[in-house]
Amino acid sequence: MLVxxxxxxxxxxxxxxGKLVKIILLSLGVSGLATLLAAIIGVPLGGVLAVARFPxxxxxxxxxxxxxxxxxxxxxxxxxxxxxRAGPLGPLGILFTPSAxxxxxxxxxxxxxxxxxxxxxxxxxxxxxxxxxxxRISRWAATATLIWDARFSLVxxxxxxxxxxxxxxxxxxxxxxxxxxxxxxxTTTIALETSKGDLPLALALGTVLLAxxxxxxxxAAWLKEWxxxxxx
Amino acid sequence: xxxxxxxxxxxxxWLTALSLGLPAAGIAQEKxxxxxxxxxxxxxxxxxxxxxxxEKQSGIKVRIVAVGTGQALDQGRRGDADVVFxxxxxxxxxxxxxxxxxxxxxxxxxDFVLIGPKSDSxxxxxxxxxxxxxxxxxxxxxxxxxxxxxxTHAAELRYWKTAGVDLDKSKGPWYRDTGSGxxxxxxxxxxxxxxxxxDRGTWLAFKNxxxxxxxxxxxxxxxxxxxxxxxxxxxxAHVKADLGNAFINWLVSKEGQETIxxxxxxxxxxxxxxxxx
Amino acid sequence: MAKLPVLRLENLxxxxxxxxxxxxxxxxxxxxxxxxxxxxxGPNGAGKSVLLRAACGLLPITQGSVAWGPANRxxxxxxxxxxxxxxxxxxSALDNIVYPLLHGTIHRAEAYARATQALAQVGLAxxxxxxxxxxxxxxxxxxxxxxxxxTQPQVLMLDEPTASLDPASAALVEDIVRQAHASGVxxxxxxxxxxxxxxxxxxxxxxxxxxxxEDSPASRFFTQPATLVARAYxxxxxx
Numbered sequence: 001m002l003v004x005x006x007x008x009x010x011x012x013x014x015x016x017x018g019k020l021v022k023i024i025l026l027s028l029g030v031s032g033l034a035t036l037l038a039a040i041i042g043v044p045l046g047g048v049l050a051v052a053r054f055p056x057x058x059x060x061x062x063x064x065x066x067x068x069x070x071x072x073x074x075x076x077x078x079x080x081x082x083x084x085r086a087g088p089l090g091p092l093g094i095l096f097t098p099s100a101x102x103x104x105x106x107x108x109x110x111x112x113x114x115x116x117x118x119x120x121x122x123x124x125x126x127x128x129x130x131x132x133x134x135x136r137i138s139r140w141a142a143t144a145t146l147i148w149d150a151r152f153s154l155v156x157x158x159x160x161x162x163x164x165x166x167x168x169x170x171x172x173x174x175x176x177x178x179x180x181x182x183x184x185x186x187t188t189t190i191a192l193e194t195s196k197g198d199l200p201l202a203l204a205l206g207t208v209l210l211a212x213x214x215x216x217x218x219x220a221a222w223l224k225e226w227x228x229x230x231x232x
Numbered sequence: 233x234x235x236x237x238x239x240x241x242x243x244x245x246w247l248t249a250l251s252l253g254l255p256a257a258g259i260a261q262e263k264x265x266x267x268x269x270x271x272x273x274x275x276x277x278x279x280x281x282x283x284x285x286x287e288k289q290s291g292i293k294v295r296i297v298a299v300g301t302g303q304a305l306d307q308g309r310r311g312d313a314d315v316v317f318x319x320x321x322x323x324x325x326x327x328x329x330x331x332x333x334x335x336x337x338x339x340x341x342x343d344f345v346l347i348g349p350k351s352d353s354x355x356x357x358x359x360x361x362x363x364x365x366x367x368x369x370x371x372x373x374x375x376x377x378x379x380x381x382x383x384t385h386a387a388e389l390r391y392w393k394t395a396g397v398d399l400d401k402s403k404g405p406w407y408r409d410t411g412s413g414x415x416x417x418x419x420x421x422x423x424x425x426x427x428x429x430x431d432r433g434t435w436l437a438f439k440n441x442x443x444x445x446x447x448x449x450x451x452x453x454x455x456x457x458x459x460x461x462x463x464x465x466x467x468x469a470h471v472k473a474d475l476g477n478a479f480i481n482w483l484v485s486k487e488g489q490e491t492i493x494x495x496x497x498x499x500x501x502x503x504x505x506x507x508x509x
Numbered sequence: 510m511a512k513l514p515v516l517r518l519e520n521l522x523x524x525x526x527x528x529x530x531x532x533x534x535x536x537x538x539x540x541x542x543x544x545x546x547x548x549x550x551g552p553n554g555a556g557k558s559v560l561l562r563a564a565c566g567l568l569p570i571t572q573g574s575v576a577w578g579p580a581n582r583x584x585x586x587x588x589x590x591x592x593x594x595x596x597x598x599x600x601s602a603l604d605n606i607v608y609p610l611l612h613g614t615i616h617r618a619e620a621y622a623r624a625t626q627a628l629a630q631v632g633l634a635x636x637x638x639x640x641x642x643x644x645x646x647x648x649x650x651x652x653x654x655x656x657x658x659x660t661q662p663q664v665l666m667l668d669e670p671t672a673s674l675d676p677a678s679a680a681l682v683e684d685i686v687r688q689a690h691a692s693g694v695x696x697x698x699x700x701x702x703x704x705x706x707x708x709x710x711x712x713x714x715x716x717x718x719x720x721x722x723e724d725s726p727a728s729r730f731f732t733q734p735a736t737l738v739a740r741a742y743x744x745x746x747x748x
Contacts, residue, residue, distance in 0.1 A: 085311030085468055093470065095312050096266055096297055131596035133567050135609045135660075136586040145608075149599040177266075177297035180280070195415025196275050197422070197440030231599050232642025 005203030009211075012204050019181075024208070027185040030098050030172070031165035034105030038165075039158045042110040046117025047143040050125055061118065067111035072104075076171030079104040083175060096177040101185070104171040109161040116157040117147075124150045152227035159220040163213050264293035265475045268305075268313035270383055271413045272342075273458070274298035276433025276502055281495040286482050292475050300382030300413065308332055308461075311468030314476040317460045317483075319383035319431075324459045333461035339483050340492050340503045341457045344387060345435055346448035347418075348373075348427040356427065361451040362395035369397045372406040374426035378417050379409035387456060388429045394453070418444075431456055433502040458503075460484075483507070513578060515587070515663045515695050516541040516564065520573035523556075523563045524719070532571070534559045535719045541697065543578075543663065546690050548706040548727070549699040551716035552742060557699040560716065561666050565590050578663055584614040589657030593669040595649040597641035602648075603628055605641045606656045613660070627659035628652075631685055647678025654685050658694070665689055667698045671705065683709065703743070707731055715739045 012020055049061055081087050083095040083103070094100050124146050132142045147154065169187035176183030178192060186209045193202035273279055274296055283294050297307065301318040308316040309332045316333060318324060327333045346364055348356060354371035356364035368375055378385040392399050399407070408426065410417050414434045421428040422442040430438075435446075448454075460480050465471040482488045489505035496502065518539045524532035534556045541547060549557045562568045564575050565588060577587045598605050606627050610620035628634050631651040636644065641652055650670060657665060667686065671679035683705055690696045690709075700706055706713065706727075713730040715723035717738045725735065734740045 085470065087310075090311070096295060128596055128598075130562075130567055130590075130592065134565055134586075134590040135612070136566075137609075137612055141612055145598065151599075177295070179266075179295040179297060182295055192275070192415075194419070195271070195413050196434075197415060197418060197438040199440050230643075231640040232597070 002203070004200050005207055008200055009204035009207035012201075013208060022181070023184055023186055023189055024212075026098065026183075027166060027187070027209075028212075030101045030185060031105060031162055034102045034109065034165050035158060035162040037102065038106045038110040038113050038161055041106070042113030042161070043117045043147060043154055043157070044143070045110075045114040046119075047121050047147045049114070049118045050121035051139055051143045051146065061115075064111050064115045064118070068115050070108065070111070072108055072168050072170035073174070075108045076104055076174035079107060079171065080174045095175065096179060096183060098176070098183060100175040101172040101183060104175045105165040105168065108168060108171055109165050112164060113157055113161045116160065117150075117154055120150050120153045120157065121146045124153075152224050152231070155223055156220050159216055163216060166209065166213055166216075262293050263291060263475060264295055265314040265472050265479060266295045266297060266312070267315045267317055267479070268297050268299065268303075268307040269317040270301050270304060270319060271298045271415065272319070272384065272431040272434050273317065275415055276342075276431070276437050277497065278433065278492070278495055278503060282488075282491055285491050286479065286488070290478055290482065292478060294479060300378075300380045301384075301386070302381035305332075308463045311463065311471065313463060314472045315460060315462055315479055317458065319456050319458045320386045321457055321459060323383075323386065324461065328461060332464055332467055334464050336459045336461045337480060337484055337507065339458045339460050339507050340489075340505045341455050342503045343432050343449070344384070344429055344454040344456050345432050345446050346427065346429055346454075347421065347435060347444050348447035349425040350443050350445045351425075352447060354427070357447050359448065359451060361391060361448050361453050364448045365392060365395040365397055368427050369402055372404060374406050374408065374424050376408045376410055376417050376421040376424065376426045376428040378414065379411045380413065382414070383456070384414060384429060384431060391429070391453065432500075433497075436497040436500060436502060457506075513543075514540040515543050515545075515578040516697075517576045518564060518573065519576070521560075521563060521570060521575065522572040523559050523568055524571055532719050534563060536573070537721050538573075539714070539721065539724070541664065541695055543693065543695050544711075546696045546709055546711045547698065547714060548710035548712070549697065549714045549716060550701075550703075550706060550739075550742065551699075555716040556719040557716050558668050559719075560721075561590065561668050561697065561699065564588075565666065581661065581663070583610070583660070585609060585612075585660045585662075587662060588664040588666055589660055589662040591650070591653050591657050591665070591667045591670050593672045595646075595653035597644070597649050597652065599642055600640070601638050602633060602641045602644065602652050603637040605652055606659050609656060609660050623659055624655075627655040630658065630688075631655045632681070645678075647674050647681065650674060650678065650682055651685065654682065658685075658689055662694060664695045664697060667696070669699055669701065671700065671702060679705070715742070 049057060079100065080095070082089045083092065083100050084090055128146060132145065137145065167187065169191050172185055173188050173191060176188065178184055178188040186205055190202045190205045193205065279296050287293055297313065301320045301323060304316055304318050305323055305327050307313045308327065324336050328336050346361060354368045354373035356367045358364060377388060408420065410420050414430055415438065417428060418430060418434070418438050419440055422440055422444055425443055427447065460483055462473060462476045462480060463471045465473045484507035489507055492503050492505045493501060518537050521534060521537040522532050523534040537560060549560065551557050559568060563570055581587050598608060603624055607620050607624035610623060625637065628637055631654055633648060633651055636648065641649065644652065665686065671682050674682065686696060686698065687709065698709065710727035713725055713727050714721055715736065722736050723730065723734065723739050734743060
């Protein structure tokens with residue numbers, strides 16, 4: 001079965017099937033945009049939590065750590081109820097569109113990025129604190145400096161978020177509706193083909209997804225290594 | 233710091249472009265309706281056969297959200313679909329009676345088949361569905377139920393009742409309530425070598441059959457009627473009544489009905505139009 | 510000594526308020542003038558670093574006060590602190606030096622001009638574009654010095670700046686500090702290298718057990734230390 005999946009995966013890709021390409025591009029586009037938005041929210045949030053001291057900080061960190069384990073289906077359901085015509089964001093009319101999937105993925109991965117970024121920035125802060133304090137750098141400016149200086153490690157965090165977004169199925173299935181040609185991503189296609197009993201095709205798509213995620217992680221590792229050699 | 237602010241500016245520009253572009257690509261450019269329908273129609277390949285014909289003729293894109301009948305009706309109730317196309321007559325009539333749907337039109341029927349292991353451990357094979365169900369119950373042979381309030385699930389429960397089997401009493405480990413769609417339930421049945429009720433379309437399109445085969449078919453009780461209805465614009469003002477009606481009218485038109493008849497898997501017709509009967 | 514002090518410590522105490530717990534630094538009252546070049550000596554753990562850090566606000570003060578001279582006109586702190594282990598930001602040498610200026614009120618162009626000049630001052634103009642974290646230890650320390658001097662502080666504080674350096678690098682650092690002092694910056698320097706101390710110091714503070722036990726002109730300290738601990742320290746080091 002696995003060998004069959006592998007050969008089918010290769011022939012699927014080689015055939016340059018327009019539908020498959022569209023599905024892959026949609027997956028990349030939705031998860032890419034979600035990753036970008038989540039990074040813009042999550043990384044600075046992680047930075048503030050690492051540097052600032054305010055009441056409720058510990059509670060917020062605990063919440064973030066808990067949010068990391070949020071089941072995607074729950075996120076999907078919450079976003080679905082928000083975006084549903086009968087829900088508070090219903091007038092936007094974006095349920096069952098790629099935008100809804102982006103939103104669900106942002107909710108899903110922003111806490112992960114924030115929690116991982118906080119750890120990394122806190123470590124960098126431990127190294128820099130005295131120097132930054134001696135230069136009388138404000139908390140905000142220090143946070144920006146730390147984020148910039150931890151940028152190569154943070155890229156790994158962002159790519160971890162991207163990997164999670166790409167591999168996620170529960171949330172995008174609910175809020176996207178798995179509409180053929182509109183909101184059908186790699187993972188929802190895999191779920192659909194599995195339920196049709198077409199296991200080899202599902203496995204082939206899974207192989208493509210796995211290869212993509214692997215390639216992205218390899219890129220992240222290589223980037224980190226290059227950066228350490230180049231920038232120390 | 234130079235590079236930081238430059239990065240930030242570029243990111244902002246990208247972001248704006250993308251976040252404006254995505255929903256626009258989904259909404260503004262084309263005429264479309266959202267149809268909440270069932271996994272049986274989607275997964276049997278019927279829509280892939282029907283929609284291109286309709287879209288070419290009308291210029292209206294039909295976006296199918298395929299879920300169980302219960303969930304599809306719920307999406308209609310919440311205003312998340314323009315048209316609901318499902319197969320549970322009692323629930324559909326209730327939906328219309330509550331004012332969520334305008335008018336229910338019969339479109340077509342397909343039939344259910346009782347699937348089971350080729351070895352037929354409960355000796356259920358035959359022409360009579362009720363007889364078969366009673367034998368499965370008596371033998372306590374493994375049986376997989378959708379358990380997801382779908383049209384198929386509703387039909388299954390109805391059949392047990394009319395067969396005189398009190399499920400609440402005789403339910404045991406043999407009766408597996410999976411709470412999943414038709415395909416996953418079939419996968420489960422295939423791996424357990426269990427009996428299961430499914431619509432013929434999904435069965436014909438299903439590939440992972442393992443040791444399963446048809447046990448009962450052709451019993452008139454197994455007919456499965458599909459109905460279509462527009463979500464009431466009086467309840468949800470954004471419902472695209474014109475486009476939705478165009479789709480509904482086409483489905484029940486001569487051409488629509490003929491297109492439904494023409495869909496075949498392996499030479500077998502799956503859905504039988506009966507809009508005007 | 511008619512000049513106003515650039516730094517005055519009153520009764521400065523760092524450490525536990527609780528009874529029975531010894532203070533890390535107790536009741537230090539000191540005054541530093543603009544033309545002072547002070548070397549702080551003392552055994553490990555005596556409280557030398559604590560004194561510098563507390564003065565710069567890096568450690569919470571239990572008691573007492575720190576008063577700096579008039580504020581720097583560029584919106585920058587009146588002091589600069591150089592650590593034993595330089596903390597290089599993950600960017601080029603030049604960007605490390607310009608970094609503090611960009612958080613003041615100086616225009617970017619002027620900031621870069623000043624940073625370029627400061628880098629030349631420490632003899633590293635040719636490494637301006639090199640990522641700072643891949644420089645050698647000695648080069649990093651000189652970048653740290655340039656980053657300190659570029660803010661034109663009234664007081665330059667150095668916490669064992671040569672302790673991790675080879676003799677040649679240490680000599681370069683010493684030269685840079687001497688030049689800075691000659692151009693009018695007050696220097697406060699902690700070290701264990703007596704040769705360095707003898708060459709640089711005008712004034713010596715000897716710290717032991719959290720107390721400033723001796724505060725003398727350098728010439729007198731090295732010839733006739735007033736306390737037994739200082740005498741023992743000098744003998745131990747030179748032996």
